[in-house]
Amino acid sequence: MKKTRLLAVLLLLLTGALSSCTKDSADVDYVVGAWYKRSQFEGLARNGAVSFVLNGKAYVGLGTDGTDKFTDFWEYTPSTNTWKQCASFPxxxxxxxxxxxANGKGYVGTGYDGLNRLKDFWEFDPAANTWTQKADFAGSARYGAVAFAINDKGYVGTGYDGNYKKDFWQYDPLTNVWTQKPSFGGNKRLGAVAFVANNEGYICTGLDNGVYETDNWSYNPATETWTEHRKLEGTDTNGTGFDFSAVPRAYAVAFTIGNNGYVALGNKDTALLSCWAYSPTDDNWYQKTDFSGATRISGVGFGLGDAGYVALGASGSTRYDDLWILDSNADVD
Incomplete structure (x- = not known):
């Protein structure tokens, strides 16, 4: 009888222990996503660089180390985890x-050379490994703007030209023409992020005269309309318990995996490591595992296949040349 009771107690304890380790347990906090290091960026460490994705490869270049302003460009191949230098930006x-x-080519423009705000605009042909100057950006010369592409057309807006901006422009690669579209629906801003989800372009976060913006807007190119979504304020009431007021920031990175947009790093009075995913399906934000590298601002982010990547950036006077990949579906205790 004593052995039977002892066995029953042990089984009860074991059942309780296993229950406390399940994903549904309220006693253990789980977040989703795991970060892994990939091949180090082959150029010099920097921040304020640009990136775009073509044919399953990422292209990264420009930026500064605090003194020099770079023109080199590099191609990253995820299948081999290798970098190759491309023709330098002219x-x-x-x-x-x-x-x-857009339309099989990469496009780069605007920015700051340390003295001047810029509006020149260039096309990169990956097959020929050549750059061609195109029509200047039709808005004012600026830096800190955002851009995305939908249906083989590019879109550029916000930024700083001596004043904070909210104008919005479309570029057609086939005609080499810029067309002004309805202005961004939110406040003017600098250092925001943009991503594409469900064939709409989203713009959120950033700064307007020292205020961290808490709105999130999408642009539908078919109807040329802006729609405001869930504010980045307060706590979710759908059961996740996530505090959306932790999402606003400036000089962060963004990328798209599947139909979800991701926002990570940046700063909000202090440097941040957090990573958030936005689902347009339920207009909800989901916290992912914190970035595993050092805190930083003004890095680059890009999505390739079913993974997101973050590289470069700065923390104070320190510049980084590392590359990280996010497995967005990995469970982490």
């Missing part, structure tokens, strides 16, 4: 420029 070295890919 324009003046710069940082806080914009980049996007």
């Amino acid at each position: 324009g003046v070295g710069r940082y806080f420029a914009i980049g996007f890919a």
Whole structure:
């Protein structure tokens, strides 16, 4: 009888221990996503660089180390985890420029060379490994703007030209023409992020005269309309318990995996490591595992396949040349 009771107690304890380790347990906090180091960026450490993705490869270049303004460009192949240098950018070295890919080509423009705000605009052909100057950006010369591409057209908006901006422009690679579109629906801002989800372009975060913006807007190119989504304020009421007021920041990175947008790093009075995923399906934000590298601002982010990547950036006077990959579906205790 004593052995039977002892066995029952042990089974009860074991059952309780196993229950406390399950994903549904309220006693253990779980977040989703795991970060892993990849091949170090082959150029010099920097911040304020640009990136775009073409044919399953990422292209990264420009930026500054605090003194020099770079013009080199590099191609990253995820299948081999290797970097290869491309033709250098022909324009003046710069940082806080914009980049996007459309119609099989990469595009880079605007930015700051340390003295001047810029508006020149360039096309990169990966097959020929050549750059061609295109029509200047039709808005004012600026830096710290955002860009994305939908249906083989590029879109550029916000930034700083001596004043904070909210104008919004479309670039058509086939005609080499810029067309002004309805202005961004939120406040003017600098250092925001942009991503594409469900064939709409999203712009959020950033600073307007020292205020961290808490709105999130999407642009539908078919209807040329802006729609405001869930504010980055307060706590979720759908059961996740996530505090959305932790999402606003400036000089962060963003990328797209599947139909979800991701925002990571940056600063909000202090440097941040947190990473958040936005789902347009339920207009909700989900916290992911904190970035595993050092805190930083003004890095680059890009999505390749079913993974997101973060590279470069700065923390104080320190510049980084590391590359990290996010497995967004990995469970982490």
